[in-house]
Amino acid sequence: MAINSRIAKVEGVEDQKWYHGMRPRRDIEHLLIQDGDFLVRASDGRTNNVEIILSIRSETKGLIHLTLACTEGKWQLGLTSKGKKVHRFDTIPLLIEHYKKHKLSNSLILKRGVHRPDWLITHEKVTFDTKKDELGAGNFCTVYKGKYDKGDEQVVDVAVKLCHNSTKDSEDPNKSADEVRAAREMMLGEAKAMSHFVHQYVIQLYGVACDHPPVLIVMEYCPGGSLDKHLQKQGNDIEIGERLCYILEAARGMRYLHSRSCVHRDLAARNCLISAKGFIKISDFGLSKLLDGKAEEETVDEESPQIPLRWMAPESLKKPRKYSKASDVWSFAVLIYEVLNNGQKPWPDWPAKKIATHIRKCQMPDLADSTPAELKELVGKIWVQNSSDRPTFREICLKIWKVLKKVQPPKPNKFALNKLPGVERTITLRECNNDDDDTNRDSQDLPNNTNKSTMEDEKNAA
């Protein structure tokens, strides 16, 4: 049975806690632990259509995925044995209730509906106008400004990342259905990574709506847009002290992510956003990875999506590609270069091969003349061949904080980013005790804290 993806909203199922929307199979498998654990999800079938699937854990047969078929408005199990009476139901919840009391097969019965996580929200809570609210577009997704109903009559401004639903919606007609599906899965991976993080210098996820296509990522709205565009526009109006504040805030965001075992893998000025209060927020977790346990490094095969070359560390160019906290640190020094160079990337017109050769040999470009000597020294310690010789973000934060104390940042009302519509910086830097040792603040921001607490934190800080 296939439901056209454009009319894939299935009455009665989206309100059920055991409905996980368009989560891919590999995302839900680990949730089904005991015999009889089940959930319902939607999955791409052939030809861009959507199928409704009942996934169940069986002690004897392992994981089972059954298609739910709908004919003439009645639901039934897609696969039934010959000659067996087929039970049909008006809704999927009625079907589920039935198979909680009656066996599906010899031994299998539905026992525990596994609830979806809180960050899986429904489309009805999110509004945006595709004609008026576009903020920008990427290969497979477009970002809009929108509103999110958090409940308790709280409606907040948000940025909504919309994954193109099919090859027809995609900007590029040459994209295959598989590519579109891979992009959607990447978006869900991005949202899952973001769901772990609550920090003042990391973009906040409100939720993902994947109850039916298109998949939406709903996140904190940053009216200042991306850091690279701001640098390119405001150019020489930005004092060095203000630039150092951007660099320190990005480093603090990265220190938090690394403390949560997240390797970003795509750190660059284009992926830093400017919040309403004029703070830098690390965003775009599409390529990020959570490291297992104590692992410091991830080795990746050739199939993995490639990170833009100019920000790559030498070890990420070799085969097998290696990404680690230390390769993020390398990219961070490229971000420093961008911030000091008015948002221009290194070697703007060079061919890829020549850039790669330079990176492999650690022959990196010079920083702007106005760069404080201690910052030049720091970048020199980062752009080294041996990744274990590079400083950590904890050390980097400390160093930048010391440089900032000497340079003296401007008063908040003199920050150039106040010229951005919707942005108002009212404090120079957030308070941090002991020479930037803000461990305490980080530990207040544990993932089990609510989003609200971080937002209030920001308000109090201001």
Ligand code: ACK
């Ligand atoms: O550089 P921009 O103005 O900032 O254009 C890009 C565009 O969407 C495509 O990525 C903007 N964007 C992305 N996420 C957000 C967000 N959370 N708040 C505001 N703008 C965003 C980005």
